Amino acid sequence: MEDMSGPYVIRGSVCLPEAELMWRFSRSSGPGGQHVNTSDSQVELRFDLARTEALPPVWKDRALDRLASRLVGGVLTVRASEHRSQWRNRETAAVRLASLLAEATAPPPKPRRATKVPRGINERRLRQKKQRAETKRGRSSRDWS
Numbered sequence: 001m002e003d004m005s006g007p008y009v010i011r012g013s014v015c016l017p018e019a020e021l022m023w024r025f026s027r028s029s030g031p032g033g034q035h036v037n038t039s040d041s042q043v044e045l046r047f048d049l050a051r052t053e054a055l056p057p058v059w060k061d062r063a064l065d066r067l068a069s070r071l072v073g074g075v076l077t078v079r080a081s082e083h084r085s086q087w088r089n090r091e092t093a094a095v096r097l098a099s100l101l102a103e104a105t106a107p108p109p110k111p112r113r114a115t116k117v118p119r120g121i122n123e124r125r126l127r128q129k130k131q132r133a134e135t136k137r138g139r140s141s142r143d144w145s
Contacts, residue, residue, distance in 0.1 A: 021047060023044070026040055043090050047101075079093065
């Protein structure tokens with residue numbers, strides 16, 4: 001078989017270390033014909049985020065904080081069973097893990113700076129509002145007789 005298409009880049013020059021990835025395979029539910037009962041095509045990929053040395057400390061703290069609800073004992077788990085092939089499920093799981101870590105380690109967005117509505121825009125809005133009110137008031141005049 002071919003080599004996996006890794007290394008899986010998280011961001012910049014930081015990659016998922018193959019030595020720290022723990023793979024587990026089991027039978028997948030879903031279609032597969034006669035082959036389905038004999039092959040372990042579901043993939044569970046585990047990455048010990050709490051103990052890894054591959055991430056810079058700032059990224060690691062950020063990821064631990066943002067992924068706290070998904071971690072069990074500091075370990076991040078990703079499952080893939082969409083494909084009938086174990087190989088494709090391995091690829092899917094690794095890419096999913098890399099994108100999860102990339103999103104979790106991204107720097108926080110810059111805080112929004114509150115700005116005032118320009119005076120000219122506000123005045124134009126009020127002027128148009130008065131014009132519209134005048135138009136409507138002109139329609140309801142009772143001087144028909």
